[in-house]
Amino acid sequence: MFSKVLIANRGEIACRVMRTCRRLGIATVAVHSSADDAALHVREADQARAIGGAAPSDSYLCGERIVEAARATGAEAIHPGYGFLSENADFAEAVVQAGLVFIGPDPASMRKMGSKAGAKTLMDGRGVPVVPGYTGQDQDPALLAQEAARIGFPLMIKAAHGGGGKGMRIVRDADGFAEALASCQREARGAFGRDRVLLERYVERPRHIEFQIFGDRHGNLIHLNERECSAQRRYQKVMEESPSPFLDPDLRQAMGQAAVAAGRAIDYVNAGTVEFIVAPSGEFWFMEINTRLQVEHTVTEMTTGLDLVEWQLRVAAGEALPLAQEQVRSDGHAIQVRVYAEDPDQGFLPGSGRLRRLRLPDTGRGVRVDAGVEEGDEVTVHYDPMIAKLIVHAGDRNGALARAADALRAFDVVGPKSNLAFLERLLAHPVVVAGEIHTAYLDEHLDEFLEAGESPPALAVAAAAAMLLEAERETALARSAPGPDPHSPWSIADGWRLAHASRQTLAMGWREARIEFDVLGHPDHFTLDHAGATMAIRVKARRADAVVLDVDGVTHRIPARPSGEDLLVHWQGRHRFHPVSAFLAEAAADEGTDLVRAPMPGRVVALHVAQGEAVDAGAPLLVMEAMKMELTLRAPQAGTVAEVRNAAGDFVEADTVLVRMEGS
Secondary structure: OOOEEEEOOOHHHHHHHHHHHHHOOOEEEEEEEHHHOOOHHHHHOOEEEEEEOOOHHHOOOOHHHHHHHHHHHOOOEEEOOOOOOOOOHHHHHHHHHOOOEEOOOOHHHHHHHOOHHHHHHHHHHOOOOEOOEEOOOOOOHHHHHHHHHHHOOOEEEEEOOOOOOOOEEEEOOHHHHHHHHHHHHHHHHHHHOOOOEEEEEOOOOOEEEEEEEEEOOOOOEEEEEEEEEEEEEOOEEEEEEEOOOOOOHHHHHHHHHHHHHHHHHOOOOEEEEEEEEEOOOOOEEEEEEEOOOOOOHHHHHHHHOOOHHHHHHHHHOOOOOOOOHHHOOOOOEEEEEEEEOEEHHHOOEEOOEEOOEEEOOOOEOOEEEEEOOOOOOEEOOOOOOEEEEEEEEEOOHHHHHHHHHHHHHHOEEEOOOOOHHHHHHHHHOHHHHOOOOOOOHHHHOHHHHOOOOOOOOHHHHHHHHHHHHHHHHHHHHHHOOOOOOOOOHHHOOOOOEOOEOOEEEEEEEEOOEEEEEEEEEEOOEEEEEEOOEEEEEEEEEEOOOEEEEEEOOEEEEEEEEEEOOEEEEEOOOEEEEEEEOOOOOOOEOOOOOOEEEOOOOEEEEEEOOOOOOEEOOOOEEEEEEEOOEEEEEEOOOOEEEEEEOOOOOOEEOOOOEEEEEEEO
């Protein structure tokens, strides 16, 4: 076995490989870009080497620098992780030529899979089912149109070199073929440098089911069962599970045998994934072999009880596979989802920024979290914005779905926006619960998984109000003046008034909106007026992660808890509330002054004026984001903008002078 391994990757990938190496007593070397100088994978490694600038092309994709780092640190082998150079045959060959071990397949096997067209031709010759299509070298548009007519519509045009959904078009009739072909070729040329395409029959409502294969240098090659990855958005996997809810024993056996045959066709060694497309009828076809460990290998580990990274290391060190095919087991059900810093409501726009708060679910008892960041770390704009992977395991699929939902509720991310609410809705969606989702469903029905409505559910507001009132009571008690009788109402500074309960107006920020509500009563028993409705609420219990409310005679247990200054409530979705002043709607400078100050700490998000501009009294000057709310700062009087002291994006402290005015 190796004594030291360099991991040519970053984030949760590198951290995951390091965990196995540490358990086996193998020292690890991390490589990092300038942006990752203090990243978690750097902190976790035994040694770390800087290899270049922030852009992947200046660091993680520089194979020669990675090989140099391995030799300089005395590493005997390089584990490529998954992504970056993990499927680059030239890099694998350079590692071997440097006298090091590449922990992955042979470069020759990788090259056979480098072209989708060549791979399909090879598999077809070995009896592995392939989707009917055209994979020839002749790319004459007239010939391609002729082949399209032979295959029949709908069909898919795919870039022969590449992946990730780029260079792919679905064509449903002959009239749209020429335009789609030209568009696909342009995209393929720009993304991969080559515009060769292949054509294949498009399967409606398909499932994406893949088999984990493993081979060694002693002639053994087996599969470790399947994973279903049919929940996809724009060809990117969103949820993975094992076993597939679609397969029966006969179909599972047939696909497993085809996966092994595909591996043997290219003399495969180490970990790989054979991906199939499966029709609703159960007919299946080969898509490709990913010549690396997959991001979703974790669900295979959870159901088989195996450590696939350990298998990779042992096979690379020359050992034989520890199990024969008939010894591979599959226990229970596992599900994985990926928590990203992204905004689903803005087209899944990737996020970035410091993780001011990061709480992860407790691990163990069927819950696993693979993370590459910790609280206080930065999610940078340079790389994939993954925060963590959640993997759960239970005795059956329903149990796994429930465990995943519970674990997602335990996540708490403050800083960049996250897809947590989207994932919670995904796992609860009827099509997912029934195990009937296909690869096109999310794209066709995305609105079913996104936040809707202009106001939160009434019970979510009720739970937040109960928590807010309790927090105010605790604050009041802490400030109460000591007296001879601790039970006297005169010793408690809670706003109590003789003869009647107190009415107060409260406000909270929710998403981009501000909601107000009136409460009458006490923290344990009150009425709440909101959005034209009145609820009579009695708090039956307060727990660390939930409140139990009697609302108009019906009892509800509502998962809810504090999240820093915020209140996090799970009821018909994930809702984050932020208490704000009931009397702060739009902030303005004090009338009669020429200085416009920040009313509280926050960030300048927009400027509406420039130096020298004449404005009327009350005109908007700038917008701040403070306490999760946008505040418009307005001109205190008519005049001229003498000075603008900050730019959009600046963070400012309370009372900072932002704009100086001159009277007219």
